[in-house]
Amino acid sequence: MTESLQVASGEAGIFEQFPGGVFPAACSSRVLLDHVMSKWGVLVLVSLTDGPQRWSELRRRAQGVSEKMLAQTLRTLEADGLVDRDQKPVMPPRVDYSLTPLGEELAEVMVPLLRWVGRNAEAVIGPSDPAGSSRSS
């Protein structure tokens, strides 16, 4: 039971990498983890899996994202070298976002996770009960 996961992941456990804890607090891993696992970061990255997309396209596909958060997310991912921004000097302006090679690499390990969530969400959470299991405080 305990070691099955480490075998399944193909190599030794993740804790050989970080013996003291999961990830040391306040290290670069935590920062990147927060960027990448952020609510909108995940959706943007996975959306771009489908190929280069424009701003308005991303807004539609990552349903519910505000302009502010989309801009902030894209700037963060771009600064991290995961997303490429291609602005065409035309009028009206046209900007295409796409995954960098590094971003594609990340997406390769992200997509299986998303697919798992998609498969198991209804069984775990329920058909349509967003309030049911998010009772905080």
Place this chain on the structure above:
Amino acid sequence: MTESLQVASGEAGIFEQFPGGVFPAACSSRVLLDHVMSKWGVLVLVSLTDGPQRWSELRRRAQGVSEKMLAQTLRTLEADGLVDRDQKPVMPPRVDYSLTPLGEELAEVMVPLLRWVGRNAEAVIGPSDPAGSSRSS
């Protein structure tokens, strides 16, 4: 380029599952995604990969987590059927947390992502510059 990811993930693209967008807003997938990708949810799940652990152990390993957030995270993950809570009726109290079979399944797709982040964090973020790439607003 565009389709390489879908090939790499072993099956068709994730968008056959959700043609309209990444995930429809306000559906169960989003809820589970938020639970699972939450800052502490990730660390707790991955920490439990190493086997059953006690409350105080989890607090130490998920460095920086507050008691409040650890409790909240564990309750959410338990309600989702990802984490099992085993309270022994002894004094002083002893509680062991472990992954359920479903949780182990999730961890199997989560660990590769964490390993990728661990490998690439320094190259992407920098050795120790948490402020450098998180300039928001």
Place this chain on the structure above:
DNA sequence: CAGAATCCCATACGATACTG
């Protein structure tokens, strides 16, 4: 169309104190 800037609120989160 593709954003930037501003305002403002909800809540995520941490610190502290208390309990079984």
Place this chain on the structure above:
DNA sequence: CAGTATCGTATGGGATTCTG
């Protein structure tokens, strides 16, 4: 030890307005 309860702050994040 393993939590709960309460409080205060920081920040995430939406709505709106403005610009090239």
